[in-house]
Amino acid sequence: xxxxxxxxxxxxxxxxxxxxxxxxxxxxxxxxxxxxxxxxxxxxxxxxxxxxxxxxxxxxxxxxxxxxxxxxxxxxxxxxxxxxxxxxxxxxxxxxxxxxxxxxxxxxxxxxxxxxxxxxxxxxxxxxxxxxxxxxxxxxxxxxxxxxxxxxxxxxxxxxxxxxxxxxxxxxxxxxxxxxxxxxxxxxxxxxxxxxxxxxxxxxxxxxxxxxxxxxxxxxxxxxxxxxxxxxxxxxxxxxxxxxxxxxxxxxxxxxxxxxxxxxxxxxxxxxxxxxxxxxxxxxxxxxxxxxxxxxxxxxxxxxxxxxxxxxxxxxxxxxxxxxxxxxxxxxxxxxxxxxxxxxxxxxxxxxxxxxxxxxxxxx
Amino acid sequence: xxxxxxxxxxxxxxxxxxxxxxxxxxxxxxxxxxxxxxxxxxxxxxxxxxxxxxxxxxxxxxxxxxxxxxxxxxxxxxxxxxxxxxxxxxxxxxxxxxxxxxxxxxxxxxxxxxxxxxxxxxxxxxxxxxxxxxxxxxxxxxxxxxxxxxxxxxxxxxxxxxxxxxxxxxxxxxxxxxxxxxxxxxxxxxxxxxxxxxxxxxxxxxxxxxxxxxxxxxxxxxxxxxxxxxxxxxxxxxxxxxxxxxxxxxxxxxxxxxxxxxxxxxxxxxxxxxxxxxxxxxxxxxxxxxxxxxxxxxxxxxxxxxxxxxxxxxxxxxxxxxxxxxxxxxxxxxxxxxxxxxx
Numbered sequence: 001x002x003x004x005x006x007x008x009x010x011x012x013x014x015x016x017x018x019x020x021x022x023x024x025x026x027x028x029x030x031x032x033x034x035x036x037x038x039x040x041x042x043x044x045x046x047x048x049x050x051x052x053x054x055x056x057x058x059x060x061x062x063x064x065x066x067x068x069x070x071x072x073x074x075x076x077x078x079x080x081x082x083x084x085x086x087x088x089x090x091x092x093x094x095x096x097x098x099x100x101x102x103x104x105x106x107x108x109x110x111x112x113x114x115x116x117x118x119x120x121x122x123x124x125x126x127x128x129x130x131x132x133x134x135x136x137x138x139x140x141x142x143x144x145x146x147x148x149x150x151x152x153x154x155x156x157x158x159x160x161x162x163x164x165x166x167x168x169x170x171x172x173x174x175x176x177x178x179x180x181x182x183x184x185x186x187x188x189x190x191x192x193x194x195x196x197x198x199x200x201x202x203x204x205x206x207x208x209x210x211x212x213x214x215x216x217x218x219x220x221x222x223x224x225x226x227x228x229x230x231x232x233x234x235x236x237x238x239x240x241x242x243x244x245x246x247x248x249x250x251x252x253x254x255x256x257x258x259x260x261x262x263x264x265x266x267x268x269x270x271x272x273x274x275x276x277x278x279x280x281x282x283x284x285x286x287x288x289x290x291x292x293x294x295x296x297x298x299x300x301x302x303x304x305x306x307x308x309x310x311x312x313x314x315x316x317x318x319x320x321x322x323x324x325x326x327x328x329x330x331x332x333x334x335x336x337x338x339x340x341x342x343x344x345x346x347x348x349x350x351x352x353x354x355x356x357x358x359x360x361x362x363x364x
Numbered sequence: 365x366x367x368x369x370x371x372x373x374x375x376x377x378x379x380x381x382x383x384x385x386x387x388x389x390x391x392x393x394x395x396x397x398x399x400x401x402x403x404x405x406x407x408x409x410x411x412x413x414x415x416x417x418x419x420x421x422x423x424x425x426x427x428x429x430x431x432x433x434x435x436x437x438x439x440x441x442x443x444x445x446x447x448x449x450x451x452x453x454x455x456x457x458x459x460x461x462x463x464x465x466x467x468x469x470x471x472x473x474x475x476x477x478x479x480x481x482x483x484x485x486x487x488x489x490x491x492x493x494x495x496x497x498x499x500x501x502x503x504x505x506x507x508x509x510x511x512x513x514x515x516x517x518x519x520x521x522x523x524x525x526x527x528x529x530x531x532x533x534x535x536x537x538x539x540x541x542x543x544x545x546x547x548x549x550x551x552x553x554x555x556x557x558x559x560x561x562x563x564x565x566x567x568x569x570x571x572x573x574x575x576x577x578x579x580x581x582x583x584x585x586x587x588x589x590x591x592x593x594x595x596x597x598x599x600x601x602x603x604x605x606x607x608x609x610x611x612x613x614x615x616x617x618x619x620x621x622x623x624x625x626x627x628x629x630x631x632x633x634x635x636x637x638x639x640x641x642x643x644x645x646x647x648x649x650x651x652x653x654x655x656x657x658x659x660x661x662x663x664x665x666x667x668x669x670x671x672x673x674x675x676x677x678x679x680x681x682x683x684x685x686x687x688x689x690x691x692x693x694x695x696x697x698x699x700x701x702x703x704x705x706x707x
Contacts, residue, residue: 085422150447152449215462218461308452308459310450318410318418320548321417323417324684326574327548327575327576328575
């Protein structure tokens with residue numbers, strides 16, 4: 001008797017290698033519903049691109065004055081060319097604007113380098129210390145033959161980046177300390193951390209900026225003034241720290257109890273446990289909310305207009321108020337602002353997805 | 365970290381208590397503080413066409429800006445020794461009270477309650493404005509009393525809505541207010557027909573109308589429903605500083621009356637008119653009396669010109685705003701500008 005089955009079922013050949021067309025057509029045109037959606041979207045995209053092209057190039061005015069722009073329905077490039085330096089650098093002295101430009105480029109280069117995991121380490125911290133010092137020398141002047149430019153003249157894009165990046169960079173360590181304090185077993189420390197976080201989260205950024213810039217000088221001894229930009233920067237750091245603290249706390253709670261117990265069993269003390277075991281794992285889970293916070297802050301810096309500082313969006317608005325151009329280049333100004341914000345927010349978003357893949361933190 | 369925060373808090377509180385004790389005793393005069401700093405700090409509007417707006421190189425220009433430049437010229441002999449701080453409409457007075465700025469020159473209406481409850485003093489009005497109404501021409505409305513039930517676009521100014529409500533209530537008419545935070549939105553809403561009318565100060569209405577594709581489609585109604593004398597503001601209790609600001613403004617007005625302009629001020633130094641001689645510091649010690657150089661008024665006119673120069677350069681008929689002098693004309697020509705004598 002034969003127990004082993006010999007007449008095996010015929011093997012089915014693997015599905016035929018599908019062509020590129022099949023691959024694309026299945027999800028987009030597989031069902032009538034999908035086909036309709038695809039065609040509609042394509043039509044919309046074409047329509048928008050066509051309109052944009054007409055506005056930006058075909059109908060646009062490339063040379064001329066406000067009157068020519070007013071007469072035409074297209075984009076007004078003369079507005080852009082005559083105002084772009086003010087829009088980007090604000091009140092920074094016109095002849096010295098190579099300095100904020102150099103500072104911006106240096107800053108972008110630094111960010112580019114820091115994005116590569118290969119460069120992470122203590123040296124990067126030292127590098128940033130040097131870079132920040134160089135950036136401040138460049139912007140503030142008063143050394144190496146550079147003329148002194150007070151912070152009240154800073155504005156535009158460099159100010160937006162400074163307030164948001166330094167704000168978040170300063171808020172991050174403070175936020176971690178606050179989060180650890182909030183999770184602490186010592187009641188006084190825990191109460192203080194909770195009080196700070198809840199107080200700061202309970203009021204809008206605008207009121208903290210207002211306090212820092214208008215109320216604080218009323219309490220200061222006469223003659224003693226703290227730079228307004230510094231006050232706004234500190235206010236943003238403190239404000240962001242409360243939010244970072246809550247994100248970090250969420251990250252800490254995502255770490256299984258076993259990790260803490262295991263590191264305790266290894267004989268690690270509190271700071272070793274946090275630094276070597278818990279935080280490295282926790283930070284990975286915090287990346288998406290941190291990036292969201294960051295993008296939000298990059299845009300929220302516009303609120304410093306309440307204290308008389310002009311960030312990027314505010315300098316653009318100011319440029320549009322020039323009586324010569326008023327009402328002529330409204331769309332141009334806002335579209336320029338939107339494109340710049342979109343560009344940098346997209347870079348941050350793409351980089352955050354890269355980081356997530358790098359740490360392989362998704363469920364794969 | 366916690367301890368640092370606590371210490372800072374304590375230090376702040378202590379400093380606050382000490383300040384409140386010692387502030388009256390150590391009050392430094394504004395003029396000394398300005399001289400020591402080497403420049404004037406002046407609060408102006410967030411960019412507003414004609415009054416305070418940066419040009420393409422980031423240099424501030426405008427009517428309110430020139431008032432600050434006049435004071436800077438009086439103190440330092442140069443119209444450029446001044447920093448401008450854009451101030452928010454809601455926080456402008458606090459910024460002045462806290463000492464962050466020396467003068468507020470920001471389209472601010474002088475009123476009884478502001479003068480007497482905020483610890484502030486007003487200089488002489490530099491611009492006589494008034495709230496007006498502008499309508500679409502096709503509505504065929506010739507006066508504001510015909511606007512019963514109209515939708516009216518406006519900005520959330522401090523008194524704009526209140527004046528409007530007072531006017532309509534006094535005439536027993538109704539209206540619907542449509543408030544916009546942003547001047548661009550307000551303007552577009554009015555142009556596109558969302559509102560029957562828009563209301564603001566007359567100077568502002570003129571600039572809105574100038575932006576329209578066809579300004580002839582809109583009419584400014586004859587009624588002026590409020591008085592808005594715009595004046596520079598200083599902190600109360602420093603009468604010397606207030607005198608400097610006031611007489612800098614009077615210098616602009618008197619210079620126009622006497623025919624002294626930016627271009628001819630050097631010839632006028634040899635004028636035989638005793639008042640011009642006193643004003644320009646050729647004779648007498650008028651500068652010393654207010655703690656300035658005797659050439660202070662000469663410096664103002666040399667730096668920015670007279671009232672007419674300032675008006676025409678920033679708001680006049682050759683600018684995009686195209687304002688006529690209206691009430692901002694010399695008293696001798698039927699206007700409200702009247703400088704006390706330099707005597």
